[in-house]
Amino acid sequence: MLERARPKSRRAVRARRAAPRARVATPAARAARPPRAAAAPRHYLSALDLSAAEMRALFALAGRMKRQLSAGTPHPRLAGKTLAMIFQKPSLRTRVSFETGMTQLGGHAIYLGPEDIRLGHRETVEDVALTLARMTDGIMARVFGHAVVEELARHATVPVINALSDREHPCQMLGDFLTVAERRGRLEGLTLAFIGDGNNVAHSLMLGGARLGVNVTVACPPGHEPDASVLERARAEGRATGATVRVTADPAEAAAGADVLYTDVWASMGQEAEAEARRAVFRPYRVDDALLARARPGALVMHCLPAHYDEELDYATSRRPESVIFDEAENRLHAQKALLVMLLGR
Structure with missing residues (x-):
């Protein structure tokens, strides 16, 4: 027998009538709501913008995609994404690696050369950042x-990647340590000797190397040492990982027992007026067979390119089996693809 429902009390009815009813927003009301704040973009301006764990994960991802490319397996992880590439300085490896990388990832890259936007002259850096962020998914700047x-980075709402500045070259560092890890199977405990100018490449190798547990020694003429604040920060990173970061004026001392000999041009782009004077000062800071003989047997020879042969690097030494200068050039592609996936694929 079904139980008859009891009539509700007058108090219950009054309470139900007084309770606020859920309102369904009209389309106009929904449109008037302020948009939710987007998550802050992740930028890569310095070697220290990735943790050691993130760099190792990046190397692993780069290795997987490198094998996929070799096997002919498509990996369109950034399909539909667009990268804006700003160049104040021309480049071979930077443009080709980023542009090819975006294509292989299923995306698209737009080259903006020095005369295309005349950054900071024809248009402010702020306006360029705000405009590109509305149209693209990331900005790379050299x-x-x-x-x-x-x-x-301060104004863009999409990731910004430092593809080279006068302070750092962090993308080069990623390709370099990916190359060393491939050849040696590890990074921690190795010693890299940088021979030459304490420049942007040296800065990123010091910072990234110390964070990864790589000992880094920079040999340079007096007056051409790395920036003091970068050196201090690199040494602080080294204290946390057990890595040492040293600066010396003696290239032979730096090379002794090193696992890697690394060099770069004596006069960077923008320093052409100093080139002749620098040649006289830097002549003893040259990587050749004699200096390589002081390093650990089988030590790698590295150069970020372009090279001025028979100045900072002996041509014959650059063609020895120990030379990996074209491996590291290629690995710019693979390391940067992994970086793009990490930043733009979020």
């Missing part, structure tokens, strides 16, 4: 002053 990439 510039003269580090302040430019910092300002791009």
Whole structure:
């Protein structure tokens, strides 16, 4: 027998009538709501913008995609994504590696050369950042002053990648340590000797190397040492990982027992007026067979390219089996593809 429902009390009915009813927003009301704040973009301006764990994960991802490419397996992880590439300085490896990388990832890259936007002259850095962020998924910049990439990152709502500035070259560092890890099977405990100018490449190798547990010694003429603040920060990183970061004026001392001999041009782009004077000062800071003989047997020879042969690097030494200068050039592609996936694929 079904139980008859009891009539509700007058109090219950009054309470139900007084309770606020859920309102369904009209389309107009929904449109008027302020948009949710987007997550802050992840930028890569310095070697220290990735943790050691993130760099190791990046190397592993780069290795997987490198094998996929070799096997002819498509990996369109950034399909539909667009990268804006700002160049104040021309480049072979930077443009080809980023542009090819975006194509292999299923995306698209747009080259913006020095005369296309005349960054900071025809249009402010702020306006360029705000405009590109509305149209693209990421911004890569190869510039003269580090302040430019910092300002791009300050205003852009998409990731900004430092593809070279006068302070750092962090993408080069990723390709370099990917190459060393491939050849040696490890990074921690190895010693890299950088012979030459304490420049942007040296800065990123010091910072990234110390964070990864690589000992880094920079041999340079007096007056051409790395920036003191970068050296201090690299040594702080080294204290946390057990890595040492040293600066010496003696290239033979730096090379002794090293696992890697690394060099770069004596006069960087923008220093052409100093080139002749620098040749006289840097002549003892040359990587050749004699210096290589002081390193650990089988030590790798590295150069970020372009090279001025028979200045900072002996041509014959650059063609020895120990030379990996074209491996590291290729690995710019693979390391940067992994970086793009990490930043733009979020």
